[in-house]
Amino acid sequence: MDSKSLFKEDNEQLLNDHKRINHWHVLIVNQDKKFHQFIEEGLKDIAFEQKGITWHHAYSSIEAKQILCAIEHMAVILLDTELESMDSGLQIVQYIRNELHDQNSRIILQTSHPETFPYKQVMLSFEINDYQIKSELTSYKLFTSIISALRSYRELLVMEQNKNGLKNVISATSEILKEISIHPLIDTILGQLKAILKLQNTYTYGSLILQKSKQELQVLFKSGVFQNKLIDTTNLFSPSIRQGLDDNLSLIESHTFLMYLGEELERHYFIYFNVGRELTDWEKKLIEIFSSQTSTTFKNVCLVQEIDRTQREIIYTLGEIGEMRSKEIGNHVKRVAEYSRLLALRYGLSEEEAEIIQLASPMHDIGKVGISDIIMNKPDKLTDEEYEVMKSHSLIGFNMLKHSERPIIKAAAVIAHQHHEKYNGTGYPQGIKGEQIHLYGRITAIADVFDALVSDRVYKKGWEMQKIIKYFKEERGKHFDPKLTDIFLANLDAFLKIKDETD
Structure with a gap:
């Protein structure tokens, strides 16, 4: 059962749950190698949310641009104003925001010439997030500015993740509305669930499409970790999932969820999903929203099919009138x-x-x-x-x-x-x-x-x-x-x- 995926994976890798990022990327852009050493030495033991820092070093504008093009998920950039020219650093700021269209990376501008680059003018004219005079830098100031920048970057990730999650649910709902029959609809729903949870390229999840009729539960399709297993539905589900199956309800647990799609010709359809990891609170909310939309779509498709069956029966009956004569x-x-x-x-x-x-x-x-x-x-x-x-x-x-x-x-x-x-x-x-x-x-x-x-x-x-x-x-x-x-x-x-x- 193949399902089309709606979602590209370009910058959305950046938006994967920030808990799955095991380190933060930080770029130092400065011509002075000793300054690089000073920064790393002053922050060598730093960790934020149990993740360390991966340092990247650029000594020119060209190197900085090369690294920024190669590393998509740059959390913080410590950027000197003076490189090849007095305003090279500010040109890199424009490059990051306007050409790379990166609004998430936190830019800390550092200068040895505050008289040339007054902080009020620079902060108001350029999209930077902090301003530092290098001669006044201490380990304390470095630490507080980096932690503040990382915290801000994390919050942006969460906001972007939430925005894109909702966008994906809306897109997925639009996609399932295109289906006009039951089994293609279920295929599409399953594919969109994998996309919403970003499971397309993982092998830890398992899903079942279930049909219940007269209290008998039948597995119509299995994928992921369930693919090659003999499924015993009497022992597979937790008590709460079993209750959901009995009562035709959707429910979400820590690692699994049951989605009740609806009824068609006295047959009830469900999707059971084991994600293979703990669901975040936001993912649970997305599943809840998507489940509600999907249930409505399923009912509409069933209604369309019933109208279609009725229309065909009327047409055949009209045709048979002439033949019977x-x-x-x-x-x-x-x-x-x-x-x-x-x-x-x-x-x-x-x-x-x-x-x-x-x-x-x-x-x-x-x-x-x-x-x-x-x-x-x-x-x-x-x-x-x-x-x-x-x-x-x-x-x-x-x-x-x-x-x-x-x-x-x-x-x-x-x-x-x-x-x-x-x-x-x-x-x-x-x-x-x-x-x-x-x-x-x-x-x-x-x-x-x-x-x-x-x-x-x-x-x-x-x-x-x-x-x-x-x-x-x-x-x-x-x-x-x-x-x-x-x-x-x-x-x-x-x-x-x-x-x-x-x-």
Whole structure:
């Protein structure tokens, strides 16, 4: 089960939970090597939140820029104002903020010439976070300024993490709204959960998709650490998770959570997730928000599917009305629908257009409701006059459906009107030929005739397959579109499989 990931990992690595960063990057930019040594010596034992410092050293503007490009997560920059020129340090400040677009790194500007760089003017004109006169530096001042800068950097990370977490939840919610059926929706939800928790490239998590029906719990899918394990659902879950499964509730524990998606056809769906580490409070909040949005989406998708099933049932019922009047009982309209869809796809139409044909083709004979019972039920051969009346069902069906602006009904009107036209122009009711006949009509003509020939009726047995093949070859370019005929014959096994499945 593959799911698309919405989220790029560029600077978001920086925004991973700050507790997972095991050290802080600090850059010293100064031409004086002794000053570098002074800084490191004065702060050699420093640690903040149980993480030490990794020092980076630059002795020129070029070196500073190279290091800043190579290290994305620079927490603090101790920057001398004077390098190659008197204002080189200030140029680096502009480079960091305007070209690298780094607003998180804390910049401490250091100068030996406060008269040239007055602190008020510099602090107000440049995006720096502290100002130091080098001659006044002590270990105490260095320590307090570095700790203050690291604390500020950490708070920015948390704020950015929270902002991006919410953005990811909103993006993930938008992505799941694109799905219109249950199983792709669940796939997408699972993929977005991994993205929100940044688990795409880790192997410590495990997830299960669960289905509960009549109190029986079934594992539909497993991934991560559960992938190759035999899952015993009776002993896997904690008491609170088990209670959530019983009561159809979502809940979050320290390392695991259960997401109740909703109910569809008396089946309840859940996602169980073992993250493999302790969830932060913010991650729990994100899961809670995402779970609420997901539950609403799941209900909407279920409603759409129910409407779709109802629509299909109505369409098939309408189609069967016409067939029942001509004693074409059974699953004829359903088979014609499936044949038409298959032929459309093999022809190269999109899934969407093939579905329109699938839903429209069952109404190809709806016009037979307008033919009198005397003609419809006549056991003997129809007279020429009666046959002309019978042929009018194509026009009757078209007139019944032609006023709709709905794509499916518009397609059904075309099919009802043209499915008895022939490629060589000898069909009815218009006598049009070739590609003057709409593609939908040409497709349904093959589907309808094939099912009529291959199926048993009360008044006849279905034809032998060789006879059917011979007939279609003979009628290629006469009754039927030659290209569609070739596609049909090349895929005959697939059409027969549909027949077997619907009989």
